[in-house]
Amino acid sequence: MIEDLGELVSCESFSSDLDAVARSAKVVAAMGARHLGAQPETIVIDGVTHLRWSFGTPKVLLLGHHDTVWPMGTLATHPWSVVDGIARGPGVFDMKAGLVQMFHALAELDSLDGVCVLVTGDEEVGSVTSRTLIEDAARGLAATFVLEASADGGALKTARKGTSDYTVTVYGKAAHAGLEPWNGANAGIELAHQILTIAGVAELVDEDEPVTGTTVTPTVLAGGTTVNTVPALARVGVDVRVPTLAAQAKVDTLMRALSPQLKGTRLEMSGGPNRPPMEAALSAELFAEAARLAEELGLGALTSASVGGASDGNFTAGLGVPTLDGLGGVGGGAHADHEHVVVAEMPGRMRLLRALVSSVLAS
Missing domain, CATH: 3.30.70.360 (Alpha-Beta Plaits)
Structure with a gap:
């Protein structure tokens, strides 16, 4: 998992540099293909590169993005590193660790039938080209799991304000x-x-x-x-x-x-409304199931948080699709110089996601 994370972080993907986003998409696609055994559909809209994997008739959506807020050249001042169990580098927390955890979680499933994976390339700049993709992928599904970084202390994000x-x-x-x-x-x-x-x-x-x-x-x-x-x-x-x-x-x-x-x-x-709020009612049952599974897996008690920042999970929740966010990396410093991920938390989060997907597929 650390090797995969280093590969993603070392490929800079500043949202405003569409060539960089395209290069990043190729790296993410190759990684996903290795773990999922299938090539993604590459979707380019107005120059922005998105990736989608779909297996059978989708029942659950796993949602993430591969673009970051960090300008090209940031690796020179914020290099990829793992020191004393802390991974650093541009986008490591928001949200490349989440993508790695997602691929490893799905690789362990007996079957991917019913799973859709969507990795977008413009979340950090408002999801202008990907919103329709997200809503089309999520509409009518049983659950959406968003691999954005966790809240403080590893809390899952059960409510987000709309913007x-x-x-x-x-x-x-x-x-x-x-x-x-x-x-x-x-x-x-x-x-x-x-x-x-x-x-x-x-x-x-x-x-x-x-x-x-x-x-x-x-x-x-x-x-x-x-x-x-x-x-x-x-x-x-x-x-x-x-x-x-x-x-x-x-x-x-x-x-x-x-x-x-x-x-x-x-x-x-x-102007006007951009993202609808992700209201707590739409995450309540999924969080309860996550808490149950975390205890069963020996991961300890889960916590939840309501946050002011928005994500693509706002779009899926806005459709009335049960949505649970913050399942990605545990760490801190999103968009800041101290961005980091606690690597020891990655396997547990991966196991939790795998159990959640399995639970939804079996229901």
């Missing part, structure tokens, strides 16, 4: 800031009003929701041209995280109800 992204653009009217500012319509001031309103949206949503935790955060700001010109254009990006579909819909309604407060300005809204 929405908006850009609010304000159009005003330029004027000389010293000679005749009154003849302008200040897009910057209007944007300030809108930002304060946006910052209060989460509170309005949560006060009526049984499940709270919505966040609506103004992030990237831009506006104006020169210091002596009333700005005619300004914009803000907005990051939204929601615990339920109802909260996501309410945020969308409130965002689209924004209206200008200054005479001479107008608003333009773009």
Whole structure:
């Protein structure tokens, strides 16, 4: 398993470098073929390379991605290594260890009939080209197991917030800031009003929701041209995280109800919901089965976590497919310099996944 992990990590796969993603897909395909005894279907959409294995009539989907957030050349500063039982390197935790564990788990099954494996190439940049593949693969199945990295302490991820992204653009009217500012319509001031309103949206949503935790955060700001010109254009990006579909819909309604407060300005809204939330109800039975199997395998008590970050498991859960996430590597530091995996945990996680897949196939 360590050798396989080193092979994947040593092939850099920055999401924005489509040639690198294609090279990575070849390495993943060859590894999967060795363990599964079959070549994958290679699917290229808008230059992004995805891989799919399907055996018989699928009943369970194993889902992962091979792209990473790390720019090309990161291996020079973050080389692959295993020291004192800790594996390091770009993408080792998010989520190449999960892919290795998945291949080894499936290799130990007596039959792969009923298994579908989908490894995508653009998860880290929003799954724009792979969302339809994911939803088509998962629709109507008994379970989806997501090989994303675990939460702190090895916890499985039983709930994820949904995500929405908006850009609010304000159009005003330029004027000389010293000679005749009154003849302008200040897009910057209007944007300030809108930002304060946006910052209060989460509170309005949560006060009526049984499940709270919505966040609506103004992030990237831009506006104006020169210091002596009333700005005619300004914009803000907005990051939204929601615990339920109802909260996501309410945020969308409130965002689209924004209206200008200054005479001479107008608003333009773009964006909207991206990933639906993975609600805890859709993982409850699978987590209970995982906990039972972990005890049976001598792996100890499993823990669970609800997290703010989204994954492709949000898409499968959004279809109503039972989904359990965080079955990948145990470690930490996703997207950070201290990214790492505890290699001693890999065999146990592999055995747990194998038992879960077997349980679903037998049911």
